[in-house]
Amino acid sequence: MSKSDIATIINTFSRLGDRLSHPDAELMQIIESERHYNAWFTPESVLKAVKANGAMLNRDDLEKWLNNYPPANNTSQKKVGLVLAGNIPLVGFHDVLCALISGNHALIKASSQDTRLIKYVLNLLVQINDDYKNKFSFVDRLENFDAIIATGSNNTSRYFEYYFSKVPHIIRKNRNSIAVLSGQETADELFKLGNDIFDYYGLGCRNVSKLFVPDSYNFNFFFESIEGHQAIIHHHKYNNNYDYNKSIYLVNRDEHLDNGFLLLKPDTRLTSPLSALYYENYTNQQQLKEQLNRQENELQCVVTNMTLQTKTQVTGFGQSQYPKLWDYADNVDTMEFLSNL
Known part of the structure; x- marks a missing residue:
């Protein structure tokens, strides 16, 4: 991946960050309607999550973050299965982001509690750069994957550990x-x-x-x-x-x-x-x-x-829900895991 490719990635995702930081009328309609599908997803909470993810995707942090990893080898693209949580809005977005930026194909098993919002955000990404339209798929059942990142409870993690034991994986439990x-x-x-x-x-x-x-x-x-x-x-x-x-x-x-x-x-x-x-x-x-x-x-x-x-x-106080790109869940470096597949 050349410097121009890296520049394109930074430009694409910083533009996505700007779209999330300044929601238009269509996105605001999605934000307002989420409460009808999940009572916990009030407009205030969903807007907070959307803007927090937008703030995370700023150009300076994207550059700083990506400088820590070797260039992705597009010829070795893997299919990465992502089992997303749904406890808060867009909680699984960072895993999707890592899968895409590392040059892999994201097979996304979205939570029933948070399906519409993540689909909308990835459609925004494709509007910005249609090179990504074939780099992710939403699936009801994970099949033919090369690696797995699954987030769940302490109970579901035991199932994940058994079912995904034969492929490289990150399994997250309660924290x-x-x-x-x-x-x-x-x-x-x-x-x-x-x-x-x-x-x-x-x-x-x-x-x-x-x-x-x-x-x-x-x-x-x-x-x-x-x-x-x-x-x-x-x-x-x-x-x-x-x-x-x-x-x-x-x-x-x-x-x-x-x-x-x-x-x-x-x-x-x-x-x-x-x-x-x-x-x-x-x-x-x-x-x-x-x-x-x-x-x-x-x-x-x-x-x-x-x-x-x-x-x-x-x-610091008031900052726990505003993680940086390099603040990985469970302190496991997702990008390093994906880059080494």
């Missing part, structure tokens, strides 16, 4: 994201942390599901700072989860805090139920570092303003 607080955060930082918690109603692996806080941390200021996110309780499915979890905690007499739209519960686990957030105290950073490194295979990212020496990706 969680956490936030580490020092107790010195400002109200603005904690409000931004609210986005890491509540964006997409907490359904993504990059949503914060647990807080690590210093001993004797007082949650009053935290609750005051996230008050601006209280409108989330008006979403009927989120509210149903909140009411259910609250009733369970009350019946079981579980220790918890409640501000009317978020439940905080002390718990050593990482995966909290929807509308609830677990928290755990830490005594010092060294102890915390050792604990997080032991749990690295369960973590997607860590949100904090502290300097933490951890193997997991660290991001």
